[in-house]
Amino acid sequence: MALAVLGVSHHTAPVDVRxxxxxxxxxxxxxxxxxxxxxxxxxxVLLSTCNRTEIxxxxxxxxxxxxxxxxxxxxxxxxTLQDGEPYIYQLHGEGVVRHLFQVTSGLDSLVMGEAEIQxxxxxxxxxxxxxxxxxxxxxxxxxxxxxxxxxxxxxxxAETQVGEGSASVAxxxxxxARKIFGRLKGRxxxxxxxxxxAELTVEALGREGVRGVVVANRTRxxxxxxxxxxxxxxxxxxxxxxxxxxxDIVVAxxxxxxxxxxxxxxxxxxxxxxxxxxxxxxxxxxRDVEASVGDDSRVFLYNVDDLRKIVDSHVARRRxxxxxxxxxxxxxxxxxxxxxATLEVVPVIRSLRARxxxxxxxxxxxxxxxxxxxxxxDRARVEEFSRRLMNKLLHDPTxxxxxxxxxxxxxxxxxxxxxLFGLEDGGEEDAATQGHGDMGVPGESEKYLEDGEPDTHSxxxxxxxxxx
Amino acid sequence: xGPGALLSLEPPPLPSSAHLVIHVVALILYxxxxxxxxxxxxxxxxxxxxxxxxxxxxxxxxxxxxxxxxYVLVYGExxxxxxxxxxxxxxxxxxxxxxxxxxxxxxxxxxxxxVIPLMVxxxxxxxxxxxxxxxxxxxxxxxxxxxxxxxxxxxxxxxALAFAAGLLFLAQFHEIKAKRLGSLFxxxxxxxxxxxxxxxxxWVGFGALTLALSLGWAWTVRYRGSFQWxxxxxxxxxxxxxxxxxxxxxxxxxxxxxxxxxxxxxxxxVVVVSFLVVRFTAMGTGLFL
Numbered sequence: 001m002a003l004a005v006l007g008v009s010h011h012t013a014p015v016d017v018r019x020x021x022x023x024x025x026x027x028x029x030x031x032x033x034x035x036x037x038x039x040x041x042x043x044x045v046l047l048s049t050c051n052r053t054e055i056x057x058x059x060x061x062x063x064x065x066x067x068x069x070x071x072x073x074x075x076x077x078x079x080t081l082q083d084g085e086p087y088i089y090q091l092h093g094e095g096v097v098r099h100l101f102q103v104t105s106g107l108d109s110l111v112m113g114e115a116e117i118q119x120x121x122x123x124x125x126x127x128x129x130x131x132x133x134x135x136x137x138x139x140x141x142x143x144x145x146x147x148x149x150x151x152x153x154x155x156x157x158a159e160t161q162v163g164e165g166s167a168s169v170a171x172x173x174x175x176x177a178r179k180i181f182g183r184l185k186g187r188x189x190x191x192x193x194x195x196x197x198a199e200l201t202v203e204a205l206g207r208e209g210v211r212g213v214v215v216a217n218r219t220r221x222x223x224x225x226x227x228x229x230x231x232x233x234x235x236x237x238x239x240x241x242x243x244x245x246x247x248d249i250v251v252a253x254x255x256x257x258x259x260x261x262x263x264x265x266x267x268x269x270x271x272x273x274x275x276x277x278x279x280x281x282x283x284x285x286x287r288d289v290e291a292s293v294g295d296d297s298r299v300f301l302y303n304v305d306d307l308r309k310i311v312d313s314h315v316a317r318r319r320x321x322x323x324x325x326x327x328x329x330x331x332x333x334x335x336x337x338x339x340x341a342t343l344e345v346v347p348v349i350r351s352l353r354a355r356x357x358x359x360x361x362x363x364x365x366x367x368x369x370x371x372x373x374x375x376x377x378d379r380a381r382v383e384e385f386s387r388r389l390m391n392k393l394l395h396d397p398t399x400x401x402x403x404x405x406x407x408x409x410x411x412x413x414x415x416x417x418x419x420l421f422g423l424e425d426g427g428e429e430d431a432a433t434q435g436h437g438d439m440g441v442p443g444e445s446e447k448y449l450e451d452g453e454p455d456t457h458s459x460x461x462x463x464x465x466x467x468x
Numbered sequence: 469x470g471p472g473a474l475l476s477l478e479p480p481p482l483p484s485s486a487h488l489v490i491h492v493v494a495l496i497l498y499x500x501x502x503x504x505x506x507x508x509x510x511x512x513x514x515x516x517x518x519x520x521x522x523x524x525x526x527x528x529x530x531x532x533x534x535x536x537x538x539y540v541l542v543y544g545e546x547x548x549x550x551x552x553x554x555x556x557x558x559x560x561x562x563x564x565x566x567x568x569x570x571x572x573x574x575x576x577x578x579x580x581x582x583v584i585p586l587m588v589x590x591x592x593x594x595x596x597x598x599x600x601x602x603x604x605x606x607x608x609x610x611x612x613x614x615x616x617x618x619x620x621x622x623x624x625x626x627x628a629l630a631f632a633a634g635l636l637f638l639a640q641f642h643e644i645k646a647k648r649l650g651s652l653f654x655x656x657x658x659x660x661x662x663x664x665x666x667x668x669x670x671w672v673g674f675g676a677l678t679l680a681l682s683l684g685w686a687w688t689v690r691y692r693g694s695f696q697w698x699x700x701x702x703x704x705x706x707x708x709x710x711x712x713x714x715x716x717x718x719x720x721x722x723x724x725x726x727x728x729x730x731x732x733x734x735x736x737x738v739v740v741v742s743f744l745v746v747r748f749t750a751m752g753t754g755l756f757l
Contacts, residue, residue, distance in 0.1 A: 164512060165649065172649070179644060179653065182660035270722060277659075297645075298723050306647045314649075 003096040003141065006069055006088060007047075007054030010110045013087040020077035021087075023048040028124075031076070032131045039068040043139040045146060047124040049117065051110050052103070056096065058141045066090060097336055100145065101329045104153035106163060113163040113318045118153045121146065144339060152332035159328065160321040165314030169197055169307050170204040173281045177205060177249055180279050180300055185209035190247045192216050192237075192261070193254030194226045197283050201251050202230055214243055218254070244269035250280045252288035261289040270298050283307065338406040345405045348414050349398050351423045360390045487542060490535035491556065491595055497528030498563075498588045505581040512651040522570055522577050525584060529563035532591070535599075536560055543601050548617045550602030552594045558621050559590035565625040569665060575657045576665045582632035612687055619680035620705075624739075626673020627712065631736035633666035634729035641726060663725040666732060670719075674712040681705055700746040707742050711735035 008021050023031050028046055035041045035055065043058040055069055074084040091099050099108070104121045106113045125146040128138040138146065157163045166172040177184055187210045191198050194217050202213055213232025216239065217223035223234035235243055237260060244250075244265060254260055261280070270278065282289045282303045294301030364386045368379060397417070404413045417423065501524035508517025536557060539547045547553035562583055570577045640656040643649070656662075684705075688694075696702065715735045719728030 158514065161512060161514075164514070164654075175649065176644065179640065179656075179658045182658040297641075297726050300644055302647065310647065310649050 002058075002060050002092050003145070004057045004060040004066060005054050005091045005096045005099060006057070006066055006073065007052060008073075008087045008089070009052035009054070009108070011108075012089055017077070017087055018051065018053070020079065021048075021053040021073060022050070023053060023076070028127045029131050031072075032128055032137055033133065035069065035072060036131075036133050036137060039072055040065075041069065041137075042135070043142040044137050045124055045128040045142050047103075047121060049120045054103075056100065056142060056145070058139070058145075060092070094333065094337065097145065097148075097333050098329065100149045101152045101332055104149040105156040105325055105329060106153070107156075107322070107325060107329075111167045112315065113167060113321075115157065115163050118150065118157070121153070122150055125150075140343075141340070145336065148332055148336045152329055155332070156325045156328050160324045161317050162321045162325045164317060164321075165310075167311055167314050167318065168200075169281075169283060169304075169311065170201040172302075172307050172310050173201045173249075173251070173279075174204045174208055176281075176300065176302065177210075177279055178208070180277055181248060183209070186211055187248040188212035188214070188246055189249040189251065190214045190216060190243060191226070191230075191232075192240075192250065192252040192288055193256075193284065194222045195253035195283070198251045198253035199226065199230070201281060201283075205249065206230070210249065214247070216240060216243070218256070241265050241268065248276060248278065250278065250282075250289075252280065252282045253284045254288050255284070256288060257286060259288060259290045261293065263290050263292045266293045266296065266299060270296065281307070341405050341408075342402050344411075345401050345414060348417055348423065349401065352397070352417065352421055353394060355421060355423060356390045356394055360386050487535045487538035488595070488599065490531055490538060491591065491599055494528045494532035494535055495588065495591050495595065497524050497531060498584055498591065501525035501528060501580065502584040502588060505578070505584065509581065509651065509655050513654040518577055521580060521584075525563065525580055526567055526570075529560065529567055532556075532560045532563055539599065545601060546614055546617075547599065547601075548614065550600065552597040552599045553601060554594075554617070555590045555597070556594035556599050557617075558624060559587045559594065561621040561625045562587045562590070562628055565629050565669075569629060573661060573665060575661045576633070578655065578657055579629065579632040579636060579662075579665060582635055583628060586628055586632075612683065616680050616683045616687070619676045619683065623673045623677025623680055623708070623712075626669040626671075626676060627708070627732070627736060627739065628669075630666045630669030630673065630715065630732045633662045633669060634732040634736075637662040637666060637725065637729040638733060641729070659725065663729070666725075666729060667719065670712065670715055670728075670732060674709075674716060677705075677709055677712060681709060704742050704746045708739045711739055 008018060010018065013021070023046060028048065032044060032046055035044045035046070041055075041057050045056040047054045047056070053073070055073070057066075057069065060066060070081075070085075070088060073088065074081060077084055100121075102108045104118055106115065106117050109117055125138055125142075128142070129136060131137050136143075166175045174184075177187070181187055184205065185208075187205075189202055189205055189210050189212070191202055191213065194215065202210075206213070213227065213230045214235050215223045215227040215230065215232055216235040216237055217226070218237060220234060220236055223236070226232075227234040240261070247269075250261065252261060266278070277298045277300060280289055280293065280299060280301045282301065285304060287303055289301060289303075291301075291303075293299055364383055367382060371379065371382070374382075401413060401417060501521045504517045504521035504524060508515060508521065511517070536547050539553065547557050566580055566583045566587075569579065636656050637659060639652065640659055640662065643653040643656070644659075712735070715728060715731040718724070718731035
């Protein structure tokens with residue numbers, strides 16, 4: 001019995017393939033329901049973002065069980081087994097734990113340390129809890145696994161520099177705009193040119209509440225097409241001078257061979273535009289904005305080299321935090337492993353207490369028959385005495401049993417307790433957890449288990465192992 | 469701060485150790501708050517430093533208020549006369565201003581990294597000089613005097629807050645202009661937040677100081693019949709008032725936020741330097757701030 005994860009990510013599949021595997025927010029509940037009903041998954045969580053789609057499962061008895069889940073994924077992507085299988089990876093046991101903790105901490109993200117993934121993991125976990133099936137899809141093990149992952153991710157972000165500083169041009173622009181304008185709601189942005197980076201930057205600003213997007217391009221058609229996508233209006237370069245006074249942020253990315261925005265235009269605009277500052281993000285090569293524009297104290301001008309330097313320094317700083325982040329993840333993984341190990345003693349403890357309770361009741365009944373002359377109050381005291389005695393007798397063995405199992409003495413201890421107290425075998429429920437203190441590996445799939453130090457490339461290695 | 473007057477010949481009462489202990493507790497809490505801010509800044513603006521620093525400063529202000537209340541109970545007068553009590557009251561006034569700022573604009577809590585050292589400095593000097601009443605000028609009493617000094621304190625409180633916000637504004641402005649998006653950039657609040665705190669501080673301070681000076685002038689003319697324009701404390705008060713006027717004037721027009729910040733920072737320097745000059749060259753009675 002094991003934890004398992006099956007999925008595709010930016011490590012294994014290009015964006016056009018990842019898009020096919022992607023589950024939109026409105027599709028997740030139905031997909032989870034089908035995984036339970038049709039594929040028989042007991043505990044299941046589906047994580048689907050633009051960079052990965054992963055299905056977390058527990059328990060997986062045999063590798064063949066994953067074939068059904070994989071079938072669902074391939075069906076969703078509209079791919080045959082032959083076409084789709086090379087993109088899909090599987091992890092089992094502790095590999096799943098380390099992988100999810102790294103994903104949640106942003107260490108496995110395309111842009112290392114990005115914070116959005118923490119919220120996406122939380123939403124995936126919550127979505128599993130919202131599907132109205134019994135027992136719950138995020139059951140005992142996956143509930144604990146995701147809670148631990150979110151705690152690990154939170155601690156990594158709080159205590160390391162993994163998520164510090166913006167690591168993309170778009171996020172640097174947003175960070176700058178926040179510091180220059182405070183709240184971005186209602187601010188107006190002008191895009192010069194129709195490049196992808198400019199579009200991404202404006203989309204990022206839009207998420208912060210920036211409104212009133214104006215797209216200016218040499219050709220009106222392209223400007224209108226982009227403006228339609230961004231919910232803005234189109235304009236031509238000739239209108240720049242009249243537009244500029246009402247603009248707060250300019251994102252320039254034209255292919256023009258000479259500056260499009262001149263010192264004279266900006267001076268005139270600032271003269272008319274009051275005291276509001278102007279942020280200009282010039283990501284064009286050659287530059288779209290005359291360098292002297294940045295000399296004005298009301299203008300904050302960043303060109304592509306400035307932005308690249310900032311992004312590079314932030315990424316470098318994030319990388320220096322990797323060892324510390326990995327230590328935090330290892331510690332959380334260890335705690336999860338310890339908790340998981342204690343699962344195997346739950347049925348034993350339950351049996352032990354049931355046995356004790358049965359004996360207690362038997363003996364108090366025997367005593368009650370002989371002390372029938374006692375008033376009701378005294379008999380209640382005898383009952384209470386027997387209960388307290390039993391609880392005290394079983395308390396230490398219970399605590400020490402959990403402790404011993406957490407420290408690695410699982411199967412021997414469990415056997416010893418069963419033998420000493422004459423407990424019957426735990427049956428099916430017991431078998432569900434017994435002997436899998438390492439979170440188990442199904443059948444012959446030990447080849448998937450990662451034994452080395454976890455790192456951001458573990459998934460690639462695992463995938464190559466799988467394919468190898 | 470007020471007109472000169474005859475001095476009482478009675479010696480001041482002995483200091484009460486209880487309120488001094490509370491003063492020291494307040495000082496320690498202020499120092500603790502500042503250290504949390506510093507640690508937060510040096511650690512790359514990570515962790516829950518701001519929350520702890522704000523709480524410590526807030527508790528410090530409460531303790532400081534308790535110490536000053538105890539002073540009133542022990543000595544039967546407001547802690548306004550004598551350099552020690554007056555500096556301690558000014559420090560407390562800055563604390564109140566800081567707490568009010570944090571409550572209104574949470575993001576502006578970081579001006580604490582400048583305001584708290586000012587509070588610590590004022591309170592430390594006050595304790596060093598002794599928070600005990602000075603031999604009191606007989607006409608330095610009554611509601612007019614309390615109102616005059618309190619308004620003056622509010623005036624300097626506003627100026628100090630505007631100075632703190634202005635200093636951080638300039639630092640943030642230079643970080644962004646220099647394209648250094650490091651830990652100082654992350655630590656400092658957005659420019660409009662700092663500008664708002666500076667603007668409100670200046671207007672509140674200007675209004676309060678104008679009222680304080682008008683009150684002092686009216687009283688002097690009414691009861692003394694003459695106004696000594698060459699009196700150093702009056703010169704200093706007028707210099708301070710002109711600094712406000714200059715800082716408010718500088719804010720007008722395009723790029724006013726930056727010019728206003730620059731003006732208030734230099735203006736605050738002028739006020740402090742002129743005070744030190746006046747204090748250590750002309751006066752020395754212990755009655756004048």
